Amino acid sequence: MSVTREAFIALKQAIEGIGRDGARRFGGVERDRVSLGISEIDQILGGGLMHGATHDVMALTPRDLSAASGFALGLVGLLSPRDTPWVWIRQDAAGRELGEPYGPGLASYGLNPAKLLLVKVPDAKEALRAAEESLRCQALSVVLLEPWGDPKQLDLTTTRRLSLAAEESGVTLITLRSGGHSPLGSSRTRWEVSASPSRSEDDFELGLPAFLGRLVVNRQAGAGGPGGEWIMEWSHDKCLFRQANSSPSLSAPGDGSSAEAPSAPHLQRAS
Amino acid sequence: MTLATARALYPAFTVAEHNPMADHAFLERIADWCERYTPCVGLVAPDGLALDITGAAHLLGGEEKLLADCLNRLSLQGLSVRGAISGTAESARAIALFGQGGIIAPGQEAMAALPLPLAALGIDNKRIMALARLGFKHISDIAGQARAPFVARFGADFMDRLDRVQALVQSSISPRRPIAAYVTERRFAEPIGHEDDVHRTILTLAADLARLMEKRGEGARRLELGFFRADGVMRRLEIETARPLREPKTIMRLFRERLDALADPLDPGFGFDVIRLSAAITEQISIHEPDFASKNDLAEDFASLIEHLGVRLTPARVLQLQSEDTHWPDRAAAFIPANNGNTALAADWDVWHEPDYAPLRPIRLLEPPEPIDVIAEIPDGSPIRLRWRRVFHVVIKAEGPERIAPEWWRLTGQAPSLTRDYFRIENEYGIRFWIFREGIFGRECTHPQWFMHGLFG
Numbered sequence: 001m002s003v004t005r006e007a008f009i010a011l012k013q014a015i016e017g018i019g020r021d022g023a024r025r026f027g028g029v030e031r032d033r034v035s036l037g038i039s040e041i042d043q044i045l046g047g048g049l050m051h052g053a054t055h056d057v058m059a060l061t062p063r064d065l066s067a068a069s070g071f072a073l074g075l076v077g078l079l080s081p082r083d084t085p086w087v088w089i090r091q092d093a094a095g096r097e098l099g100e101p102y103g104p105g106l107a108s109y110g111l112n113p114a115k116l117l118l119v120k121v122p123d124a125k126e127a128l129r130a131a132e133e134s135l136r137c138q139a140l141s142v143v144l145l146e147p148w149g150d151p152k153q154l155d156l157t158t159t160r161r162l163s164l165a166a167e168e169s170g171v172t173l174i175t176l177r178s179g180g181h182s183p184l185g186s187s188r189t190r191w192e193v194s195a196s197p198s199r200s201e202d203d204f205e206l207g208l209p210a211f212l213g214r215l216v217v218n219r220q221a222g223a224g225g226p227g228g229e230w231i232m233e234w235s236h237d238k239c240l241f242r243q244a245n246s247s248p249s250l251s252a253p254g255d256g257s258s259a260e261a262p263s264a265p266h267l268q269r270a271s
Numbered sequence: 272m273t274l275a276t277a278r279a280l281y282p283a284f285t286v287a288e289h290n291p292m293a294d295h296a297f298l299e300r301i302a303d304w305c306e307r308y309t310p311c312v313g314l315v316a317p318d319g320l321a322l323d324i325t326g327a328a329h330l331l332g333g334e335e336k337l338l339a340d341c342l343n344r345l346s347l348q349g350l351s352v353r354g355a356i357s358g359t360a361e362s363a364r365a366i367a368l369f370g371q372g373g374i375i376a377p378g379q380e381a382m383a384a385l386p387l388p389l390a391a392l393g394i395d396n397k398r399i400m401a402l403a404r405l406g407f408k409h410i411s412d413i414a415g416q417a418r419a420p421f422v423a424r425f426g427a428d429f430m431d432r433l434d435r436v437q438a439l440v441q442s443s444i445s446p447r448r449p450i451a452a453y454v455t456e457r458r459f460a461e462p463i464g465h466e467d468d469v470h471r472t473i474l475t476l477a478a479d480l481a482r483l484m485e486k487r488g489e490g491a492r493r494l495e496l497g498f499f500r501a502d503g504v505m506r507r508l509e510i511e512t513a514r515p516l517r518e519p520k521t522i523m524r525l526f527r528e529r530l531d532a533l534a535d536p537l538d539p540g541f542g543f544d545v546i547r548l549s550a551a552i553t554e555q556i557s558i559h560e561p562d563f564a565s566k567n568d569l570a571e572d573f574a575s576l577i578e579h580l581g582v583r584l585t586p587a588r589v590l591q592l593q594s595e596d597t598h599w600p601d602r603a604a605a606f607i608p609a610n611n612g613n614t615a616l617a618a619d620w621d622v623w624h625e626p627d628y629a630p631l632r633p634i635r636l637l638e639p640p641e642p643i644d645v646i647a648e649i650p651d652g653s654p655i656r657l658r659w660r661r662v663f664h665v666v667i668k669a670e671g672p673e674r675i676a677p678e679w680w681r682l683t684g685q686a687p688s689l690t691r692d693y694f695r696i697e698n699e700y701g702i703r704f705w706i707f708r709e710g711i712f713g714r715e716c717t718h719p720q721w722f723m724h725g726l727f728g
Contacts, residue, residue, distance in 0.1 A: 063662075063700065063702060064700075064702070066634075066635065066702060066703070066726035066727065066728065067701070067702060067728065069634060069635060069726070069728055070634060070727065070728015071728070073634055073728055074728070085573055087576075098635050098726060099633070099635030099636045099637040099638070099725055099726055100606075100635060100636055100638060101592070101634065101635060101636075102604060102632060102633055102634060102635055102636035102725060103592040103593075103594060103603065103604030103620060104594075104600075104603050104604060104620065104631075104632040105630065105632035105633045105634040105635070105636065105725065105727075106592075106634055107620035107632075108630035108631050108632050109630050109634050109728060112620070113592045113594070113604070113620050114591075114592065114594075114620060116591065116592055117576075117577065117589065117590070117591060117609055118589075118590045118591070118592070118606065119580055119584065119588065119589050119590075120584070120588040120589075120590070121584060121588065122584075126583075126584065129583070130580055130583075130584070133576065133579055133580060134576060134580075137572050137573060137575075137576040138569060138572055139569035139570065139572045139573035139576070140573070140576075194700075195700050195701035195702045195703075196701045197667065197697070197699075197700070197701035198629075198667075198668060198697055198701060200668070202668075203667070203668055203669075204668070204669065204670060205628070205629075205668070205670060206628070206629035206668055206670050206695055206697055206703065207627070207628065207629060208627065208628075208629060209629060209630070209703065209727060209728050210701060234728065235626070235627075236630055237625075237626035237627075238626075
């Protein structure tokens, strides 16, 4: 009986070794984390967003696509040092609908357009191929993948492949999903993003761009909670998010959407 | 004979209109195929090809065999062909068209040309008629005569042509395409068609090419792979690289990508009997270039990524942003193909640093700007409501206008474009747009049109 039990534990450890936990996979070495700029979120993420992993950004509704792009580019800004190349793979349809990346805009958003490699792909299949190829290139910091619609090619197997490629090279993949309720895949985190009205009180001043970001999947190693919902502003000057100071509408953090870590405390945001 | 007469004599005959374009295209295709004999193939309009076989004949077992092989293969394809080998292209043409064909031994060209009619010179009919009236019908009638009267009467090129047809002066064939610096090829007695065989051949060719280029310390920036089918079809594939390249495995991988991504797959038909790999453009590579397989050099890694994506998706889809020195929004950034050999572009982007204010420019730009319907308080005021792509948006916040005047110094000869007043607006959901009004109300136009130009994050 005890032999079976030992064997079982060994097997379990072996499985965990192969599994999603990058920290174990890489011989106990904690992977780099990057702070979002909001300590509460960093704590829930277990110390910040993980490098060498895949993260999903989804628009809550189709009209929030531009906000989701903004949020995803914010993550790119966090994860990508200014002198490291990054790749934006976008499907042609996304370029037509939402516009092409604009250099001066990216610069004023706190990113370095000179380090951008834009890859225009005709369809989802090519997008995924290009993403996998890019993830193997260690010279990169971030790959931003923007397929259009809800491609059926982006299934569990494919996302798993992409995560493995990301883990191996240390390049981070951010998938900006434009629509549909695609299967979960194997991403470390998933954010549902919608636009949020400006915090500025002046009608003739826009103020910093604001997002309502909902962390619906949190599978980072050492995660301090299942998820949550925050109103964030992107500070292009510091290249960090910051918590919006006055937040009119905030509901309880995402419950039930993440099946993992059920024992984690139910987090209530103090306002 | 007129068509009507011909039809009366033989009613069943089919008529096809003369299509010089199609003829030319066909000739080009035959020329492509003839590159199996030599890379230097020139067109002799309208229906001839000139092949420079200097130094190439021995590869096929001598001139006789080459000529016989070429004529035989072309006739098997259903063409009527005549050929000759001689000291100059003009001489060969004259012998092939007006003589017996075959091979003219060096030094015999002038003799061989003597019995040919004057038409062999390739001059126009008018001059031939005029010469005939004077009693000159064959080259032998003219050769050895005083040159000056002929030049005076029939033009300076007349005697030049005579000299070339007699191979008294050298002439060169102008090739259709630049001749590659390095060429390797494999010929097969039995045509190959299997994918694995083709791949193996490419790899051995790449290894041969690498050895050749290594001797001179060069690498290829553009490679060409030619597939010559046994039945006379030739297919050419090209790849461009982001850096000088000679590692056979990498070349092989790039071509595999290219073959995989082909819209119309490579059709071997009855098999390929010649496969040729050539380096069309080469560059020096430094001796300290590390092995391409090593992962240590990140820049190298990045260049190879650009290359792979470029080969698969075409270089026009793998782009870098370049900052342009202009204030006009449409032109402030340009996308340039990333395989420009310059993986690090200068980072001279103007950054607007206003810590707590909204960015001045959108992250995504719609090109071209899309017309929108806007309601404004007054014709030159801020927008209140707008409709874009059939959706209404209420403008909650608006910053602007930012007036941007067109670059009048660029506008030469075309209609001047109008001044734009840009607004950054936020709608009821907090979504931000970059819109502009084209034309200053009352000064440039009476009904300014509004456009959506970009989306903010």
